[in-house]
Amino acid sequence: MRMRIRVARPARPMSGAFYCVSGTALHPTSKEHQAVKVEIQPDVRDTAAQLGTGVPYGLKVLAGQLADDPDMGRPSGLPGILTVRVDGDMFEDCPDPSVGYIREPDRIEIRFLRAAPSTESSTNAQDQAHEQEQGRHQHRPADPAAAAVTVREIADAWHRITGWLKHNAPDSYAALRAGANPAAIAALEEDLGIQIPLELRVLWLLTAGDEGSDGWGCLPGNRALMTLDTVAAAYRQRMDTQAHEDTLNADRPEEERITVWKATWIPVVALGPADSTSGLYLDAVTGYLGRWSRYNEGPGDELETLVTYLEDVADMLEAPALATRDKPGLVGGALVWGSRLDAVQEARWQPLTG
Numbered sequence: 001m002r003m004r005i006r007v008a009r010p011a012r013p014m015s016g017a018f019y020c021v022s023g024t025a026l027h028p029t030s031k032e033h034q035a036v037k038v039e040i041q042p043d044v045r046d047t048a049a050q051l052g053t054g055v056p057y058g059l060k061v062l063a064g065q066l067a068d069d070p071d072m073g074r075p076s077g078l079p080g081i082l083t084v085r086v087d088g089d090m091f092e093d094c095p096d097p098s099v100g101y102i103r104e105p106d107r108i109e110i111r112f113l114r115a116a117p118s119t120e121s122s123t124n125a126q127d128q129a130h131e132q133e134q135g136r137h138q139h140r141p142a143d144p145a146a147a148a149v150t151v152r153e154i155a156d157a158w159h160r161i162t163g164w165l166k167h168n169a170p171d172s173y174a175a176l177r178a179g180a181n182p183a184a185i186a187a188l189e190e191d192l193g194i195q196i197p198l199e200l201r202v203l204w205l206l207t208a209g210d211e212g213s214d215g216w217g218c219l220p221g222n223r224a225l226m227t228l229d230t231v232a233a234a235y236r237q238r239m240d241t242q243a244h245e246d247t248l249n250a251d252r253p254e255e256e257r258i259t260v261w262k263a264t265w266i267p268v269v270a271l272g273p274a275d276s277t278s279g280l281y282l283d284a285v286t287g288y289l290g291r292w293s294r295y296n297e298g299p300g301d302e303l304e305t306l307v308t309y310l311e312d313v314a315d316m317l318e319a320p321a322l323a324t325r326d327k328p329g330l331v332g333g334a335l336v337w338g339s340r341l342d343a344v345q346e347a348r349w350q351p352l353t354g
Contacts, residue, residue: 036070038063038108043162047113047178054094058086059113062099066108076100076182081111081151100205102152111155112205114179147198153307154202160314161218162207168317171213171333175273180208180228188228192235194264197284199306204228212273213334219313220326222337223280224273234267234276238292267292268306282306320352328352 040063048055062084066072073082085098100112165173185204189196196204209227210217217224226234238261249257268289269280278293287305304312316323317335327338329351341349 036067036106036108038067038110040110041159042166043159044110044113046166048097051097051113051115052093052095054091055097055113058091058094058097059099059110062086063108063110066101066110070103070108073099073101073103083112112179114181150199150307151202154199154310155206157307157310157314158203158206161310161317164314164317165218165335169213169218169330169333169335172216172218172335175211175213176218176225177208177211177227179206180204184208184228188232191232192266194266194284196266197282197287197306199287200266200268200282203306203310210273214331215272215274216331216334216336217270217273218335219269220316220337220339221271222340223269223271226267226270226276226279230270230276231267234270234279237294238265238267239263241294261292265290265292280309317352319354321354 040059044059045056048059066084071082073084075081076083081100082103083098083100085096086094095115097113097115099110102109102111162173162176165176182205185196185201203225207225209230210219210224212224216222219225242259242261245258245260252258262283264284265281266284267276267279268282270276271278277295278291280289281292282289289304289306289309312325316325317328320328329336329338329349331345331348331350336345336349338349338351
């Protein structure tokens with residue numbers, strides 16, 4: 001059963017304790033007990049405000065409870081991530097938010113927040129389905145410590161990117177989808193028939209794709225992080241293409257056989273929000289990115305991981321003068337990269353400096 005935390009708005013602080021805001025967290029303190037510091041990521045606060053007017057307050061109350069009881073959550077499908085759900089009935093306009101957090105010895109960091117069905121029956125049904133999917137698909141890495149590092153690296157890199165977008169390119173920030181539900185990722189995993197690598201699972205929990213701003217994605221080359229639906233469609237199309245090649249390969253000499261797709265390749269990034277003719281895939285076996293194209297000009301390894309790719313994007317945004325892969329700039333409130341500009345765009349494009 002998913003842990004449900006019922007919290008009520010207190011009329012006044014309990015005797016001997018008080019609630020105080022420290023940095024990004026609300027936590028109780030007293031003379032007898034020093035609570036663990038609880039940090040809430042800025043994009044989590046943004047999501048809370050979008051889910052309902054009562055959600056930000058409910059999140060603060062939960063942060064206070066976590067400060068006193070850091071292990072109140074239950075293990076999720078990700079190493080080092082615990083989850084709890086607040087009973088939204090206790091707050092006005094608060095649709096049962098589910099919270100994911102990282103537990104460390106001296107601090108807690110709330111990383112994920114998403115709405116859940118408000119009725120008990122639908123919640124229980126979703127919980128049971130989720131737990132069944134986790135039982136079949138949960139990734140159990142050989143090195144839990146390394147997996148926990150991967151979780152942190154992906155989340156940190158993506159938070160750097162979205163933090164920059166929020167303050168400098170609000171149109172591009174608004175085009176990012178909310179994080180995917182774990183059940184949706186499990187369903188995609190079932191559809192593809194392969195295990196989704198941990199780093200990609202973490203990224204999709206943070207965002208389920210990029211809708212694009214005026215046709216521009218927020219990644220270098222104005223590429224876009226693919227939605228789960230487009231991932232599934234592109235994967236099936238590429239597998240069908242390879243099946244056709246396999247038929248032809250049966251009559252070809254071994255050295256002339258063509259491989260345009262492997263079952264372990266997962267499309268992740270597309271040429272644009274509405275253009276999936278080419279992009280980047282993640283190899284579930286090697287962990288490296290590679291280039292793919294519907295025109296079959298041949299794949300190419302990027303020889304970098306999803307972590308290093310996202311970190312490089314964040315570095316280029318924060319220090320554009322040092323960018324080598326592509327040059328970031330702005331067109332109005334949208335992030336636009338300089339490598340794919342037409343004449344009209346170029347006239348409006350303002351390259352970033354610094």
